[in-house]
Amino acid sequence: DAGVTQSPTHLIKTRGQHVTLRCSPISGHKSVSWYQQVLGQGPQFIFQYYEKEERGRGNFPDRFSARQFPNYSSELNVNALLLGDSALYLCASSPGGGELFFGEGSRLTVL
Amino acid sequence: GNSVTQMEGPVTLSEEAFLTINCTYTATGYPSLFWYVQYPGEGLQLLLKATKADDKGSNKGFEATYRKETTSFHLEKGSVQVSDSAVYFCALPNLDSGYALNFGKGTSLLVTP
Numbered sequence: 566d567a568g569v570t571q572s573p574t575h576l577i578k579t580r581g582q583h584v585t586l587r588c589s590p591i592s593g594h595k596s597v598s599w600y601q602q603v604l605g606q607g608p609q610f611i612f613q614y615y616e617k618e619e620r621g622r623g624n625f626p627d628r629f630s631a632r633q634f635p636n637y638s639s640e641l642n643v644n645a646l647l648l649g650d651s652a653l654y655l656c657a658s659s660p661g662g663g664e665l666f667f668g669e670g671s672r673l674t675v676l
Numbered sequence: 677g678n679s680v681t682q683m684e685g686p687v688t689l690s691e692e693a694f695l696t697i698n699c700t701y702t703a704t705g706y707p708s709l710f711w712y713v714q715y716p717g718e719g720l721q722l723l724l725k726a727t728k729a730d731d732k733g734s735n736k737g738f739e740a741t742y743r744k745e746t747t748s749f750h751l752e753k754g755s756v757q758v759s760d761s762a763v764y765f766c767a768l769p770n771l772d773s774g775y776a777l778n779f780g781k782g783t784s785l786l787v788t789p
Contacts, residue, residue: 607779669719
C-alpha cells in the first residue's frame with residue numbers, strides 16, 4: 566500500500582509569493598495534519614483535519630490556511646511568504662487517532 | 677499545554693555502546709507518549725509508544741518506560757548500530773487537537789564504527 570505522498574518535494578519561492586503544498590493520505594485514513602519543521606528543530610503543529618473539518622490549529626499566522634477534500638487529500642496554502650517560512654513541511658495521516666504516518670515532506674526555500 | 681523537553685544533542689557513540697536519550701513531559705492527565713525517528717532525508721516514523729503509566733514501549737531493540745513519578749519517557753538501547761544514526765523525537769498529544777502531536781526539539785544521534 567502507498568504511504569503518505571506529498572508534492573512537490575522541493576520548491577523555491579521568493580518573498581511575497583504564495584505556495585500550495587499537497588498531501589495524499591494513506592488509503593482509509595480520514596485525518597490529515599500538517600507540520601512545519603525548521604532545520605534543527607522538531608515539527609511544529611500547523612493544522613489538523615478530520616472528515617474535511619478543521620479540528621485543530623497551531624500557533625501560526627492567518628497567512629497559513631489548509632483544507633481537506635472529499636477524498637481526504639489536503640492542501641496547505643501559505644500567502645505572502647517570508648524568509649522565515651523556509652522549512653520542511655510535513656503531512657501526516659492517521660485513521661483517527663494514535664499513530665501518525667508521515668510523508669517525506671515538501672522542502673520550501675524562500676529567497 | 678502539553679509539552680516535552682529532550683536532552684540536547686548531538687550524541688556521538690561508538691557501535692555497540694549503550695544509548696540513553698532523556699525526555700521529560702508536562703501534561704494534563706496521563707496522555708500517550710511517543711518516540712519518533714527521522715533518518716536522513718526521510719520523514720518521521722513511529723519508533724515506539726506507551727499509552728499509560730508504567731507501560732514499556734519497545735521496538736528494534738529500543739525501549740522506553742512511561743514513568744509518571746518522574747514525568748519521564750527516556751529512550752534506551754543496549755547496543756547501538758551505525759544504522760541507528762538518526763534524529764529522535766519525543767512527542768505527546770496536542771491539547772487543541774487530539775489527533776496531532778507536540779514534538780520535542782529532537783536529539784541527533786551519530787553512531788561511529
